Amino acid sequence: MYKKFSHVAMNEDSNCQKATFRQNELYTRNNDMRTEFERDYTRILHSLAYRRLKHKTQVFFNTQNDHICTRMEHVSHVESVSYIIAKSLGLNYELTRAIATGHDLGHAPFGHEGENVIKKILKDNLDYSFWHEKNGLRVVDKLELLQDNKGNMSNLNLTYAVRDGIICHCGEVDENGIFPRKEYIDLNTITNPGQVQPYTWEGCVVKISDKIAYLGRDIEDALLLKIISRDDLKDVYELGLKYGQKTVNTSVIMHELMGDLIENSSIENGICFSHEKQNFIDSIKKFNYEKIYDNKKFSYYKKYANLVINSTFEELFKYYDKENTINNLQANIDKKYRFVISDFKGWIIKYCDESIFDSKDLKSSLNNEKIYGTLNNENVYKEAIVDYISCMTDAYAIKCFNELISF
Secondary structure: OOOOOHHHOOOOOOOOOOOOOEOOOOOOOOOOOOOHHHHHHHHHHOOHHHHHHHHOEOOOOOOOOOOOOEHHHHHHHHHHHHHHHHHHHOOOHHHHHHHHHHOOOOOOOOHHHHHHHHHHHHHHHHOOOOOHHHHHHHHHHHHOEEEOOOOOEEEOOOEHHHHHHHHOOOOOOOOOOEOOOOOOOOHHHOOOOOOOOOOOHHHHHHHHHHHHHHHHHHHHHHHHOOOOOHHHHHHHHHHHHHOOOOOOOHHHHHHHHHHHHHHHOEOOOEEOOOHHHHHHHHHHHHHHHHHHHOOOOHHHHHHHHHHHHHHHHHHHHOOOOHHHHHHHHHHHOOOOOHHHHHHHHHHHHHHEOHHHOOHHHOOOOEOOOOOOEOOOOHHHHHHHHHHHHHOOOHHHHHHHHHHHOOO
16 A cells, blocks of 8 residues: 555655756755755755744634634644655655645745735736735746855755745645646746646645645634634534544644645555545535635634735835836835835845946845846846735734724
8 A cells, every 4th residue: 555656756866857947047056955846845944934824814813812823833734744645655754845835935924814904015016816826926037035055145046846846736626536737848838736746746746635634623622712612512523433534633634634645646546535534524614714804703804914015015115216116115115114125125126127226235146047137127126025915924014004094
C-alpha cells in the first residue's frame, strides 16, 4: 500500500528539470547540502511574508483567545498533513513541505473577507480580479525580497514546481480524485482559482491537505468562541458516527482522513478519498458553513474590514502625481499621516526606478525587479497600493486605519 507513487515522485535524480527551473539563476554555496526544493523551503521560511502569517486571520478575527488558529498555525497543519501523506505515498516530501509553507503567503489582512474587499477594489478600478492563490504567486515572484550572499535584496526566485503549487492549491473546489496536469504552462496565464490542477503529484497532495487541515480546527475554534454550542456538536458527532468516525476533533479528523487518502489514492484513481470519507467531508463543510461561516457575528467584522481597507486605499491614492509621486508622499509626511505615508513611501521605493527618488532613502542595496517603474501610469500606482495592503497583517492594517481617524 505504501510508497506506491515513488516512481512518479518529483525527485531531483529523475527527469525534473522543468520542475526545478528558476526564472533567474540563484547563487550557489560551495558547502550547501540542500536540494533545490529544500532551498525553496528555507527561502520561504526566512521571508518576511511568512513571519507575517502569525498576525493574519484564518477564520476568526482579532480574538483575545491565544488558542485560536492563526494563518501561520493553519500553514503548519497543512505542512504536517502533506508531509505524512507524501512520505507514505513515496512522493517528494521536500517539495510538499515547500509548497505547503508558502501556499497562503498571498492572503490579505482579515482573511477571506479582506480578499473580497480587495477583489472589489481591483474590479472597480482596474477591471480585473484578486484571489489569494494568484496573489501568492505575485508575492513570491515580485514582492518578497531576501538578502543574498552579497548582502543585496533580491526576489525569492523559487522553482517552478513550488510556484505552481502555490497558485494551484485552491482547496475550496469540491472534487475527489486529483491528477496533475501534463502541460507545462506560464503560470501567469492562470486567470481563475481552480482553473488548472497542479503540475506535480506533490502539488495535488498539498491541495487536498489544505482541506483536511481546516475542517476540524474551525469547529474547535467555533466552540471555544461560543459561536456553536455543545448541542450543535451533537449533529457533528452523529455525522462522525454515520461515516465511521469515533469522535470529531482536529487530530481525529486529520488522522482518519489521511489514512483513508493514503489507502485509496493510486496512479489510476488519483489523490482521492473513499466515497464514504468524501461524503463525510461534504457533510462537515455544510455544517461549517451553516453554523460557523454564515454566523451573524461575522457581519460587523465584514463591515469593519471593508472600512479599514477602503479608507487606506482612498487615502494613499490621493498622493498620486506621476513621476513626482514619491516627492509628493515625502512632502505630506509631516502634514498629514506620518506613519501611513512614511511607511508606504519606504515600501514602494523598493520597487520603483531610482530615477524618481533619492537613492539615500534606500536602507539596503536592491537587486530586485522594479515592477512599478517610474509610476507614470495611474493603474500601476493603484496596483502598488493593493500590493501594499494585501501584504499587511490585521494589526498593521488597523494601525494604519487608527491613524487616519485620529486627531
